[in-house]
Amino acid sequence: MNAHRSQAAVPEAAWFKSSYSTGGGGECVEVATTPRAVLIRDSKQLTGPVLAVGPEAWAGLVTLAAGC
Structure with missing residues (x-):
């Protein structure tokens, strides 16, 4: 896992918001996939830090979150 600036990470079109992001300034998470x-990243800070996790770690996180 690492963090880096998102400027050249992936094209802006590749990012999508969480379905739980309301647009009202609350939980604003965006994700993009690479090979x-x-x-x-935080959608309110487009050029801020980006957390990169492996596909297995992401799948584990999604599984845990779905159980909440």
Whole structure:
């Protein structure tokens, strides 16, 4: 896992918001997939840090979140 600036990570068109993001300034998470990683960022800070996790870690997170 690592964090880096999102400027050249992936094209803006590749990012999508979480279905739980309301647009009202609350939970604003965006993700983008690459062949080797799932990238996660705060949609309010487009040029801020990006968290990169492997596909297996992302699948585990989604599984855990679905159980909540």
